[in-house]
Amino acid sequence: MRELDNMTVKSDKKAGCDPRDDSFDLKKTTLRVFRTNTAQGKDSHFDSLVVPVQRWTTVLDSLLYAKSYLDSSIGIRYSCRMASCGSCGMKINGIPRLACYTKISELEDPVVVCEPLPNFPVIRDLVTDFTQFFNHHKSINPYIQNLNYDKTEKIDEVSSSHSHRQSREEVDKYLQFSYCIKCGLCYSACPTVATDTKFPGPQALAQLYRYYADSRDAGKNRLNIVDDRHGLWRCHFAGSCSKVCPKGVDPALGIQLLRSYMLGISKDKRNV
Amino acid sequence: MNGISKLALKESQIMKIHYITGILALFVVAVHILMRLVVPYSSSLEYAHVIANYHNIFYAILLESILVLISIHGFNGVRVILLELRQSKIWENSVTITTIIAMIVLVSYGTRTIILANGLGL
Numbered sequence: 374m375r376e377l378d379n380m381t382v383k384s385d386k387k388a389g390c391d392p393r394d395d396s397f398d399l400k401k402t403t404l405r406v407f408r409t410n411t412a413q414g415k416d417s418h419f420d421s422l423v424v425p426v427q428r429w430t431t432v433l434d435s436l437l438y439a440k441s442y443l444d445s446s447i448g449i450r451y452s453c454r455m456a457s458c459g460s461c462g463m464k465i466n467g468i469p470r471l472a473c474y475t476k477i478s479e480l481e482d483p484v485v486v487c488e489p490l491p492n493f494p495v496i497r498d499l500v501t502d503f504t505q506f507f508n509h510h511k512s513i514n515p516y517i518q519n520l521n522y523d524k525t526e527k528i529d530e531v532s533s534s535h536s537h538r539q540s541r542e543e544v545d546k547y548l549q550f551s552y553c554i555k556c557g558l559c560y561s562a563c564p565t566v567a568t569d570t571k572f573p574g575p576q577a578l579a580q581l582y583r584y585y586a587d588s589r590d591a592g593k594n595r596l597n598i599v600d601d602r603h604g605l606w607r608c609h610f611a612g613s614c615s616k617v618c619p620k621g622v623d624p625a626l627g628i629q630l631l632r633s634y635m636l637g638i639s640k641d642k643r644n645v
Numbered sequence: 646m647n648g649i650s651k652l653a654l655k656e657s658q659i660m661k662i663h664y665i666t667g668i669l670a671l672f673v674v675a676v677h678i679l680m681r682l683v684v685p686y687s688s689s690l691e692y693a694h695v696i697a698n699y700h701n702i703f704y705a706i707l708l709e710s711i712l713v714l715i716s717i718h719g720f721n722g723v724r725v726i727l728l729e730l731r732q733s734k735i736w737e738n739s740v741t742i743t744t745i746i747a748m749i750v751l752v753s754y755g756t757r758t759i760i761l762a763n764g765l766g767l
């Protein structure tokens with residue numbers, strides 16, 4: 374067993390990865406963390422914390438280091454640590470990003486500034502309130518609506534077996550939009566959301582397109598939900614939503630495709 | 646109020662009108678500018694030339710369409726900008742009604758000028 378231990382340490386050293394090794398290249402970086410507590414009415418300020426970083430250290434890793442060893446009161450929200458749950462969104466060096474998906478080394482800045490996501494009410498420190506964002510998401514009925522599922526009589530071969538098979542082309546029409554993890558980065562980058570709280574935002578609109586373009590869906594009334602004064606038409610096509618999305622979704626494209634349907638320019642749901 | 650809301654257009658219909666008027670306005674304004682260039686530019690703005698333009702019925706129709714298209718497109722643009730400033734039913738309805746009234750006033754006044762200059766109103 375002892376031999377095995379030695380072997381592991383040895384091989385780690387060989388790869389230059391063992392943090393216990395004195396020669397290991399451990400850099401330091403300064404985190405500037407936004408601090409506030411709205412419930413207690415405290416003034417906001419930034420705290421500077423020096424943390425060790427390695428090549429692969431993410432912003433979330435360093436915030437958790439700071440929380441564990443320097444200041445346990447820092448408020449952060451996170452869960453999966455692998456860009457899947459969408460809970461660790463924050464503004465990092467001026468751009469909305471996922472803290473678990475942003476390596477400090479790729480920021481190429483000795484100071485990392487962490488702030489809460491813009492366009493969201495702040496609860497505490499880096500934790501924001503997603504209630505309005507989720508309400509917009511729910512308002513577009515983000516699920517497949519198809520009454521044929523409930524019918525027992527035979528309608529056609531597909532619905533009678535209760536399996537709605539789709540061709541590869543049909544899947545391609547909405548696939549990229551289904552990768553959304555509801556992290557809210559696009560919503561926080563949107564200039565229209567910043568001024569118009571009733572605007573559903575890029576996430577909800579892209580999801581509306583996702584269900585509208587799905588061949589299994591029969592919910593035609595969805596479009597009416599966003600066809601109002603603060604709906605689909607208020608997008609200025611800044612495109613910042615698509616730029617910040619960590620999952621490669623292009624909400625701006627979804628919005629433009631929806632518009633082309635509503636204007637009657639496009640009848641065919643294109644592959645995207 | 647119920648009657649008014651029945652008359653109200655959907656936002657997609659309003660935006661269709663917005664885009665169509667924008668495209669048509671580009672075309673008629675281009676014709677209007679090109680007409681300045683068929684004679685030397687400074688003489689195209691002389692009093693006699695301008696009045697002659699108004700007396701030409703086709704040119705008067707062109708000016709009227711510029712007036713109507715730009716007014717519809719422009720006032721709807723202003724409405725859209727103002728709608729984003731505040732989110733309340735009272736504000737939204739006031740903005741919509743004010744811009745419609747301003748548009749009607751401008752188009753009426755401009756039409757009156759075109760008719761008078763054309764000579765039909767004399």
Ligand code: SF4
Nearest residue numbers: 553554556557559618
């Ligand atoms: S579209 Fe992208 S940025 Fe927007 S919520 Fe979904 S995953 Fe996040």
Ligand code: FES
Nearest residue numbers: 453454459461473
């Ligand atoms: S912790 Fe889940 S996305 Fe970052």
